[in-house]
Amino acid sequence: MSLADSAESWLAAHFDDLVQWRRHIHRHPELGRQEFATTQFVADRLVDTGLNPKVLPGGTGLTCDFGPEHAPRIALRADMDALPMAERTGAPYSSTVPNVAHACGHDGHTAVLLGVANALAAAPELPVGVRLLFQPAEELMPGGAIDAIAAGALTGVSRIFALHCDPRLEVGRVAIIPGPITSAADSLEITLHSPGGHTSRPHLTSDLVYGMGTVITGLPGVLSRRIDPRHSTVMVWGAANAGVAANAIPQSGTLAGTVRTASRETWAGMEDLVREIVSGLLTPLGIEHSLQYHRGVPPVVNEERSTQIMTHAIEAVDPEALADTRQSGGGEDFSWYLEEVPGAMARLGVWSGQGPQLDLHQPTFDLDERALAVGVRVLVNVIEQSAVLG
Numbered sequence: 001m002s003l004a005d006s007a008e009s010w011l012a013a014h015f016d017d018l019v020q021w022r023r024h025i026h027r028h029p030e031l032g033r034q035e036f037a038t039t040q041f042v043a044d045r046l047v048d049t050g051l052n053p054k055v056l057p058g059g060t061g062l063t064c065d066f067g068p069e070h071a072p073r074i075a076l077r078a079d080m081d082a083l084p085m086a087e088r089t090g091a092p093y094s095s096t097v098p099n100v101a102h103a104c105g106h107d108g109h110t111a112v113l114l115g116v117a118n119a120l121a122a123a124p125e126l127p128v129g130v131r132l133l134f135q136p137a138e139e140l141m142p143g144g145a146i147d148a149i150a151a152g153a154l155t156g157v158s159r160i161f162a163l164h165c166d167p168r169l170e171v172g173r174v175a176i177i178p179g180p181i182t183s184a185a186d187s188l189e190i191t192l193h194s195p196g197g198h199t200s201r202p203h204l205t206s207d208l209v210y211g212m213g214t215v216i217t218g219l220p221g222v223l224s225r226r227i228d229p230r231h232s233t234v235m236v237w238g239a240a241n242a243g244v245a246a247n248a249i250p251q252s253g254t255l256a257g258t259v260r261t262a263s264r265e266t267w268a269g270m271e272d273l274v275r276e277i278v279s280g281l282l283t284p285l286g287i288e289h290s291l292q293y294h295r296g297v298p299p300v301v302n303e304e305r306s307t308q309i310m311t312h313a314i315e316a317v318d319p320e321a322l323a324d325t326r327q328s329g330g331g332e333d334f335s336w337y338l339e340e341v342p343g344a345m346a347r348l349g350v351w352s353g354q355g356p357q358l359d360l361h362q363p364t365f366d367l368d369e370r371a372l373a374v375g376v377r378v379l380v381n382v383i384e385q386s387a388v389l390g
Helices: 003-027 036-048 106-121 145-150 208-226 264-268 270-285 304-317 334-338 370-389
Strands: 062-066 073-079 129-135 157-170 184-193 234-242 252-261 288-297 343-351
Touching (some): 003 036, 003 106, 036 106, 036 129, 073 106, 073 334, 106 129, 106 157, 106 343, 106 370, 129 145, 157 334, 157 370, 184 208, 184 270, 208 234, 208 252, 252 270, 264 270, 304 343, 334 343
Parallel strands (some): 073 129, 073 157, 157 343
Antiparallel strands (some): 062 129, 184 252, 184 288, 234 252
C-alpha cells in the first residue's frame, strides 16, 4: 500500500477527527511563546498514535521523529501561535480567549500536520525518515524558527517543507513557485525631538510636525530611488503621532512602519540605508531623532529540487490541483529554515469558492475545512516524492 493509499484510508475514517482537532485549537488560541496548552494537545494526539514527541526547550513547540534512522530525514513544519485580535467570524467554534484569535490559519496548519502524523504512522513502512516540527511564535518577529533551529530542530534534516493557508485560492488548489515566494519584512520606529514652540514662530525652533511629514513622504520616496525597482521594495507607515494643540509645535513625535523587499541582498543592507536616509532628511531641519530598527525575516526562497518535489506531490493529489502564484509582500519565518537546509513552502487554498475571500490577519478570517484533507494528502505525498526525487 502506498503512502497516498494510507492517507486516503485514514482520512476516510478520521476526517471528522481532523476537523475537531482544528476546532479545538481554534477555540483555544495562544499567543507566541505561550502555546503551552496547544503543545500539550498536540503531544497527546501524537502519543495516542504511538509516536514519541519531544517538547522544545522553551516549553512550547515540539518535534517528533519516526521512520528509518539511516535514511534522509524530511522535516514537515506547522506553526501553532495565534494573533492578538478579537475574532468576529460568528462561528460556533470561535475563540474563547478575549482578544486572541487564529486569524492566520495556524490552527489549520497544526491540524493538517497531526493528520499527516496519523496517516504516516498507519503506513506499513516509510521510505525516508520524517521529522514533524510544530513551531511556536511564528508571528513574533524575528520568529520562533530561530529558537527551534537553535534547539536542534534541523539536525540530521535533509529537506524541509510547509504549507500556508491562502484565502485567494479555492479549496483543492495548491500553489508553488521556485525562488522567492514571500518577502523580507522589517519594522521601524522613529522618535523625533525638538524644543517645540508657537506655530507663529517656526523659524525660532525646529518644526517637528513638518519634519515628520518630510520623513513620511521622503523615506519611501528616496528608497524607491536608491533600490532597484525590480526588487519590489515597499515602505509603508502604520502610525504617526504628535501634538495636541493646533497652535503649538510639539516637542516630540513618533512614526512607525514596515519595510518589505523581495530581495535578500537588498534586505541585508536595508537598515544602514534607512538610517542614512532618515538622518539626511532631518539634519537640515535641526530635528533630533532616535531610530529603532527591528530586523524581521528574510524572504522564503524555495529551492529548485524541493519545489519539484512539492509540485509532484500536489499533482499526485489531482492533476488540476496545481495553481499559479506570485511572490507576496508578507513575511514568514519559515525562511530561517531555508537559510540552513533546502526546502519549499506552498500555498494551500482555503476559500470555499463562494462569498468573499476573507483575508489573513483579519478578525473575520476563517477557512473551508475541506482544505485540511487536501493539506494532509499533499504533505504525505511530499514524503513519497522525497524518496523518488531525493
